[in-house]
Amino acid sequence: MNFSTFFKKYKYRWQKFIKSHPLQWRLLDADSSVMLVTSLIVGIGAGLGAVLFRRLIDWIHNFAYNDIAGILAEWYPLHLIVIPALGGAIVGPLVYYFAREAKGHGVPEVMEALELRGGKIRPRVVVVKSLASSVCIASGGSVGREGPIAQIGSALGSLIGQLLKLSEDRVRTLVACGAAGGIAATFNAPIAGAVFALEVLLRRFGSVYFGAVVISAVTADVIAHYFEGDSRTFLTPEYTMQSPWELLLYTLMGFIAALAAVGFSRLLYFSEDIWGLIRIPEPAKPLFGGILLGLLGIISYQIDGFPRVFGVGYETIENTLFSQLTLQVTFGLLLLKLVATTLTLGSGGSGGIFAPSLFMGAMLGASFGQIAHTIFPEIVAPSGAYALVGMAAFFGGAAHAPITAILILFEMTGDYQIILPLMLSTVLSTIVSRNLSPDSIYTLKLKRRGVELSQDTQAIDLMQGVTAEIAMNRETDAVSSDMSLIELMSTFSSTHYHALPVVQNETELVGLITINELDHVRSKGTLESKTIADILTINNPATILPHQPVWMALRHLEAQGEGCVPVVSESGKNILLGVLRRIDIIRAYNKAVTKRAQDQHHSEILNIRKLNQSGLSEVTLRADSPNVGKRVKELHLGGDALIVSVRRAGNLRIVRGETILHAEDQVTIFSEKPKSEFLEKYLNGTLEDSDVPEKLLVCHREVEIPPESSIDGQRIRDINLPEDCVLVKIVRNRQIILPRGNTLLQVGDIVEIFGMEEKLAEAEQQLTA
Numbered sequence: 001m002n003f004s005t006f007f008k009k010y011k012y013r014w015q016k017f018i019k020s021h022p023l024q025w026r027l028l029d030a031d032s033s034v035m036l037v038t039s040l041i042v043g044i045g046a047g048l049g050a051v052l053f054r055r056l057i058d059w060i061h062n063f064a065y066n067d068i069a070g071i072l073a074e075w076y077p078l079h080l081i082v083i084p085a086l087g088g089a090i091v092g093p094l095v096y097y098f099a100r101e102a103k104g105h106g107v108p109e110v111m112e113a114l115e116l117r118g119g120k121i122r123p124r125v126v127v128v129k130s131l132a133s134s135v136c137i138a139s140g141g142s143v144g145r146e147g148p149i150a151q152i153g154s155a156l157g158s159l160i161g162q163l164l165k166l167s168e169d170r171v172r173t174l175v176a177c178g179a180a181g182g183i184a185a186t187f188n189a190p191i192a193g194a195v196f197a198l199e200v201l202l203r204r205f206g207s208v209y210f211g212a213v214v215i216s217a218v219t220a221d222v223i224a225h226y227f228e229g230d231s232r233t234f235l236t237p238e239y240t241m242q243s244p245w246e247l248l249l250y251t252l253m254g255f256i257a258a259l260a261a262v263g264f265s266r267l268l269y270f271s272e273d274i275w276g277l278i279r280i281p282e283p284a285k286p287l288f289g290g291i292l293l294g295l296l297g298i299i300s301y302q303i304d305g306f307p308r309v310f311g312v313g314y315e316t317i318e319n320t321l322f323s324q325l326t327l328q329v330t331f332g333l334l335l336l337k338l339v340a341t342t343l344t345l346g347s348g349g350s351g352g353i354f355a356p357s358l359f360m361g362a363m364l365g366a367s368f369g370q371i372a373h374t375i376f377p378e379i380v381a382p383s384g385a386y387a388l389v390g391m392a393a394f395f396g397g398a399a400h401a402p403i404t405a406i407l408i409l410f411e412m413t414g415d416y417q418i419i420l421p422l423m424l425s426t427v428l429s430t431i432v433s434r435n436l437s438p439d440s441i442y443t444l445k446l447k448r449r450g451v452e453l454s455q456d457t458q459a460i461d462l463m464q465g466v467t468a469e470i471a472m473n474r475e476t477d478a479v480s481s482d483m484s485l486i487e488l489m490s491t492f493s494s495t496h497y498h499a500l501p502v503v504q505n506e507t508e509l510v511g512l513i514t515i516n517e518l519d520h521v522r523s524k525g526t527l528e529s530k531t532i533a534d535i536l537t538i539n540n541p542a543t544i545l546p547h548q549p550v551w552m553a554l555r556h557l558e559a560q561g562e563g564c565v566p567v568v569s570e571s572g573k574n575i576l577l578g579v580l581r582r583i584d585i586i587r588a589y590n591k592a593v594t595k596r597a598q599d600q601h602h603s604e605i606l607n608i609r610k611l612n613q614s615g616l617s618e619v620t621l622r623a624d625s626p627n628v629g630k631r632v633k634e635l636h637l638g639g640d641a642l643i644v645s646v647r648r649a650g651n652l653r654i655v656r657g658e659t660i661l662h663a664e665d666q667v668t669i670f671s672e673k674p675k676s677e678f679l680e681k682y683l684n685g686t687l688e689d690s691d692v693p694e695k696l697l698v699c700h701r702e703v704e705i706p707p708e709s710s711i712d713g714q715r716i717r718d719i720n721l722p723e724d725c726v727l728v729k730i731v732r733n734r735q736i737i738l739p740r741g742n743t744l745l746q747v748g749d750i751v752e753i754f755g756m757e758e759k760l761a762e763a764e765q766q767l768t769a
Contacts, residue, residue: 621665
């Protein structure tokens with residue numbers, strides 16, 4: 001018995017126990033119970049994952065800077081170059097060949113999975129991200145722990161959701177639970193962890209999501225407390241405002257932090273672009289990035305021989321909070337950390353941007369505070385207070401997440417005395433940074449991939465949800481580089497394509513040949529004795545990876561007009577898997593539209609509000625049901641139940657008396673809620689006809705809109721039906737229409753209305769008058 005079967009078995013027993021016991025035991029419905037249990041499991045997993053992740057970093061760091069550094073002690077400070085380079089040499093191939101989504105800071109990859117793939121994350125990401133980020137951080141990479149642990153926790157949540165075959169909405173919630181648990185356990189900040197998941201990942205607040213992520217965050221934090229103790233991330237002195245005039249200085253610092261945060265975001269992705277132009281193998285780039293980072297570390301400020309810009313830098317931040325660093329040191333570290341972080345992530349390292357943002361924010365705030373204290377010594381608090389506020393203001397400006405920034409700084413320090421300037425600077429920084437750049441440091445990475453997120457909703461263009469792997473044509477019609485031009489001309493004539501991929505060794509892509517190139521050569525002379533290799537000019541065509549959205553292929557087609565975009569493997573060997581042409585993208589778009597319509601219908605069915613004790617429910621007809629093969633009119637459902645629709649093989653079907661039921665049909669029924677449980681058993685053959693309750697609180701009626709009706713052309717929301725009546729279905733030209741408030745009624749429409757018996761006649765008269 002696999003885990004999914006085991007879970008379903010005991011889920012059914014639990015539901016049966018709840019239903020068979022008195023009302024006072026039914027504190028939670030079945031869905032709430034499932035989410036409670038799964039969020040607890042995800043929280044435990046995220047907590048244990050965070051603990052193991054931190055200990056793995058500590059073990060690798062001790063091995064690198066004690067054992068390896070000891071071996072290289074005679075060549076000091078060579079180890080500061082060798083160790084980051086070795087880390088890059090491990091991280092590069094690990095990420096490139098096993099899970100490319102483990103590259104970078106992790107949070108955008110989680111957001112992409114939530115938006116485009118229904119929260120599905122490959123299980124291997126847990127292992128690859130853990131190893132890559134721990135090696136990168138421990139060897140000196142200037143990155144943080146929050147991005148990796150958020151991605152690791154999210155991958156655990158996704159894995160559990162997929163194993164239990166939960167709906168996409170539930171899987172998304174568990175992904176957010178994993179991220180919340182990871183953040184909570186890493187920084188001892190359960191409230192901020194929950195808010196981070198809602199504000200940054202899901203980008204919406206709701207009681208359902210909030211309850212689940214809070215349970216996971218609290219559970220993960222308890223696990224972390226058990227293994228790591230109850231110490232706060234940072235110790236801080238007690239700071240208070242020296243004068244109300246300081247609020248003006250904190251306001252100014254909020255503006256400066258916004259400028260610095262936007263600059264950091266832009267410089268980070270500029271660094272990625274520069275590294276992308278460097279013609280060295282992708283797996284080797286982190287190695288060279290490690291060498292440059294080591295050189296930077298040698299000239300940087302150090303603690304006991306360890307550069308302050310290496311790793312997460314929490315010890316340096318704490319020194320700053322106690323006002324122990326000079327202006328020269330804090331300002332220098334601000335610039336050095338900026339370069340170190342962009343080097344690490346730009347070259348392909350793996351780690352988060354939260355810790356670097358806190359580091360740079362602390363250095364910025366401390367520098368500002370020291371300058372302000374020099375000018376206004378009587379009214380300005382010590383520079384550590386400004387460092388504390390600068391941390392939240394910088395991260396809020398970079399991530400566009402002011403609530404998370406305020407709460408996480410409060411929980412990490414436990415200092416409430418300075419909450420007013422903290423809130424003021426963080427909110428101002430966020431507002432200014434949003435005006436300067438609509439995209440946060442997380443969403444900008446997605447935008448560069450062609451994934452557009454709206455500001456206020458989670459509306460995603462349909463094409464962003466379709467990957468190249470789904471849409472590509474595997475019949476590539478590829479031609480060999482040694483094919484003669486005479487044969488090529490015949491191939492173009494038979495395929496009617498304007499461009500064909502060129503391969504060698506059957507599958508290795510070497511270029512793209514167009515019919516225009518062939519015509520150009522033919523106009524200059526004979527084609528005999530020449531091969532494709534002799535005339536090939538497009539040796540490095542734009543390609544797309546299987547996991548990337550087809551929107552990117554469309555951009556390549558528009559920019560280059562080459563007729564097709566090859567889809568290559570992620571192995572880095574340019575293995576041709578398929579091609580994308582405009583016709584393939586059009587087909588993919590049509591499929592996406594159909595799927596969106598089906599999902600929308602399903603969502604509407606589940607969200608229509610109940611009428612008194614009535615509502616919509618879905619029943620899947622089992623293969624062993626005695627009702628398989630029966631006509632709808634042969635069923636004895638009673639006058640207070642109506643089959644609204646049947647979905648078969650993904651298609652929605654109109655239900656009539658002659659409609660024959662098939663196995664695996666998804667039957668949607670409108671009935672009294674107490675009766676729906678009996679109807680499900682009846683349809684699947686586990687209940688006799690005589691056992692169906694006969695209590696008829698509501699009935700249904702079918703009404704056709706006559707030509708003389710006054711409601712022709714009116715919206716449903718403008719029709720004042722009786723209070724106890726609801727319009728549940730419209731049949732127009734043999735097509736089912738799910739009614740909404742803005743749906744227009746037309747002559748000839750056949751509408752189904754449900755309601756109290758005494759009100760149905762009144763509703764029918766209103767519809768036909």
